[in-house]
Amino acid sequence: MHHQSQQQSKADQHQVKHPQKSADDTSSSSTPVQLSPSPSRQTLTTVKSCDSISDSVSVGTSKLHRLNTANLREYGECYKRLGKGSTAIISVCRSKKIIPSSDPQGNKSSKLYAIKQFRKRNKAESEKEYMKKLTSEFCISSTFRHVNVVETIDLVLDDQSRYCTVMEYCPGGDLFSVIMSEHMTDVELTCCFKQMMQGLAYLHSVGVAHRDIKPENLLLTLDGKLKITDFGVSDVFRCAWEKTGHKSRGLVGSEPYIAPEAFEKDHEYWGANADIWSAGIVMYSMWRGGHAWIRADKKSDREFRNYLRHSTTRSFPNFKKFPDPMRDLVYRMLDPNPDTRITAEQVLQNEWIQSILVCEKGIDAMNRDHHHTNISSLKKQ
Template identity: 60%
Template sequence: MEYCTGGDLFSAITSGHMTDMERACSFKQIMNGIAYLHSLGVAHRDIKPENILLTSDGTLKIADFGVSHVFRCTLERICHPSQGFVGTEAYIAPEVFEIGQSYWGSQADIWSAGILLQTLWKGGHAWLRADKDSDRNFGGFLRHHPGGTYLHFNNFPAPMRDLLYKMLNPDPYQRPTAQQILKEQWIVSIEICKDGFDPNHKWHHHLK
């Protein structure tokens, strides 16, 4: 990977200067990257802002593949489940907390990307651990998820909120794939910045 002079996405988020357009641009770039990885049969398993680097022209790069898993090799049709408790706790999908059980790394990546999305807008986490027995806030989310009434998400734009509930479905088999997310109307409407500028020729602060 080339040297990324723009720092990481976590620093851009905590700077407090990102606009909604910049946040959306960042998220779409990340989903493009995740979709590409999954098309190659690779699950990252540690998607978080600290592992998203920025180049000088506004391109986001997914980094740190230390715990990634190849769930399908080239020319292979059969997918293989992931094993092991890996990742950064606040971004780990609930099924990964089921110690000793296998899970699909690509589905866990979608959950992590959902947490990243709400972090982009809120600058923090709605819960710290997706385990209802050890995190009351996550237990509250589970109670409100079926009706889409979780208070922490109420101020998000409606299309984004709807996508969040899909990505953060406690049932991993009900989550959309990365390719399906890219076909969501809200995502399709997002224009990615080019050479650091958005379609309105405004400089993107996620370049620090």
């Protein structure tokens, strides 16, 4: 779901300069493929129902029993649309409850929520199929408790009997819009990347693969936090009682970010490994402002075949201008072999990543404003 950005990042003299093609980059792949909003994601997959996923989902399943009585009005009134996808509309909801304010002028505020209003069931799907898709996403996402993952609060009905997920609202917009503004500093880029990896490491630790990591699904708060959202195609690859996991099935996600193993004939792969590939593409996009290739499929994408030829010698032209520590990490995240690809925990243990200090409440390690977004351009909520 593409969350329209409401602001751009704060710029200074240390803006990231997206490298241009140099004389020694003789391959055509030295110019990134233009970054653009991801096309509708692939959805050739089966989704687990609530009764087939881990015990940790009990919090989510218990809330489903409220659906006969819970109404969206309990959370306030929706007043602004943020985005629309093939399955749902995202809006902002303002609570009627007033939040105590420390504003010296005595201005009062109310809590805001993001509301995902799902489309009604179409004629092509059964009631069981429709409810399985809807409740599976909620059952998975409502159990997460991590600073870098959007909190899913409730599943309710609106006045038109449409199912709605109530979520934490992130007014800073999505990372895609900020990347396109080209106003992120090096410090902000690395901070956002580390936060994304912290969120991914958490998801993988509880046995969940996101399977649609992309800038549009990385939201920002006003105090510098990055949060992973949209678990519509997520998969539980290891239940709480299991010591070993299982492979994910189906071609899902947004094409430029899908790992090469997902394009194989049987579409069976380790979901967590595929997430790392997607995160590596996000990392590349943040620094270069584009994609190295359109599709990680050696049969159909010439630029990806070029990468495969150069990856073993680590001589791919598009990576030449990355600093050495970053370049090494990109190659390890974009390892064509999923069995030897680096994990999220290993990324966080990387010496360069450990040297990155994540901002706290909008202030970085040098006591400078560090919002990742342009606060002055925010429209009053």
